[in-house]
Amino acid sequence: MKLPPNSQVVLGIDPGLATTGWGVIEKTSVSLRLLSYGAIETPADQALPERLLHIHQQLTLLINAYRPAVLAIEELFFTKFAISIAATAQARGAILVTAALKNIPIVEYNPRAIKMAMTGFGSASKIQMQTMLQRHFRLKELPKPDDAADALAIALCHVQTNTHLKVVSTRKVKTEFERDLALRAGVAL
DSSP: OOOOTTOEEEEEEEOOSSEEEEEEEEEOSSOEEEEEEEEEEOOTTSOHHHHHHHHHHHHHHHHHHHOOSEEEEEOOOOOSOHHHHHHHHHHHHHHHHHHHHTTOOEEEEOHHHHHHHHHSOTTOOHHHHHHHHHHHTTOSSOOSSHHHHHHHHHHHHHHHHOOOOOOOOOHHHHHHHHHHHHHHHTOOO
16 A cells, blocks of 8 residues: 555554554545454354453554554543453553554543544534544445544544653553552552
8 A cells, every 4th residue: 555645544443452443544634544454253152361362463464454544542441340441451551552563652642632622522422422523534334343443542542632642651650550450449559
């Protein structure tokens, strides 16, 4: 794939262990184009290391095919479901390592910011988000699966907000992250 001058390919990722959504858009100085979207799925009966390896391998293929300038990913969202948080965090780790191995800058967006960028409403529903994507990219149908639609929204959020925040991996940031994670989980360090 040969890109025009001044183009930027953005790979959006909605991390998940069972399903990792992805969406690729290209921004040039005059247009915005949807290149592709889909999902990386891993079977529940497969061992965790093999599932994470599969995510890594499939993401590597996507990166090699589209050569993104940036990977936009959803921040880890804390809810009361600790098991799904752990699984998502593990998948997210595989994704971040893959991007780091390919020297791709990473930007993070929280779910509320993504919804605000897409709809102007921070509590927008999935159907509202999908409808906005359908209209924006002039798709015949709503983008599916939901994880792929979310990934497209993350990529589009990056293009619209043009944020250049990178994940910082210093010991201090890691310690602060672990402290915040323990606090949110109600665990004392």
